Amino acid sequence: MLRVNLVDLDRSGTQEIKGEIPGDSEFWEELDLVLVEPLGIALVVTGIPGGQVLARGEMTAVVAKECRRCLEPLEVGVKESLDLVWLDPDEFGDAEDGEFRLVEATATELDLAPALREEFLLSVPRFVLCKEDCKGLCPRCGVNWNIETCDCTLEEPDPRWEALRTMKNE
Ligand SMILES: [Zn+2]
Numbered sequence: 001m002l003r004v005n006l007v008d009l010d011r012s013g014t015q016e017i018k019g020e021i022p023g024d025s026e027f028w029e030e031l032d033l034v035l036v037e038p039l040g041i042a043l044v045v046t047g048i049p050g051g052q053v054l055a056r057g058e059m060t061a062v063v064a065k066e067c068r069r070c071l072e073p074l075e076v077g078v079k080e081s082l083d084l085v086w087l088d089p090d091e092f093g094d095a096e097d098g099e100f101r102l103v104e105a106t107a108t109e110l111d112l113a114p115a116l117r118e119e120f121l122l123s124v125p126r127f128v129l130c131k132e133d134c135k136g137l138c139p140r141c142g143v144n145w146n147i148e149t150c151d152c153t154l155e156e157p158d159p160r161w162e163a164l165r166t167m168k169n170e
């Protein structure tokens, strides 16, 4: 699905790519990600005379993550617009700087997968919170402060926590 036949595209036509990539596809092999819903891809690939290829559209997915503070499992929706450009290295040899990618003017096929993987990874937030004011876990006994309280800080006051608490109570 992600291999575009450039001969068919004739470098001046367009081709629509629409489909889903399930979480167990080889697409994800080297990525440390768990998908809750398959990656949805909707792209229009355009060939431009002279060897450039454009791909515009978007991808959506739901990824399993955990709250950075309390480690609760979360489902995070990802939606990313795509605007990808491939240039002929003979003309734009030094252009591969992240914004552009390269494809030989004589190539007969273009595999979109590496570019889509890159874009997807960039669009997944590295850290998420279950809620803005998540209280996190007690660093001493590990209880989830969103659900219960503990006496750790009372039994063994830590001056840093004391200072924080005083600030909060002011
Ligand atoms: Zn949390």
Ligand SMILES: [Zn+2]
Binding pocket: 138, 139, 140, 141, 142, 143, 150, 151, 152, 153
């Ligand atoms: Zn505790």
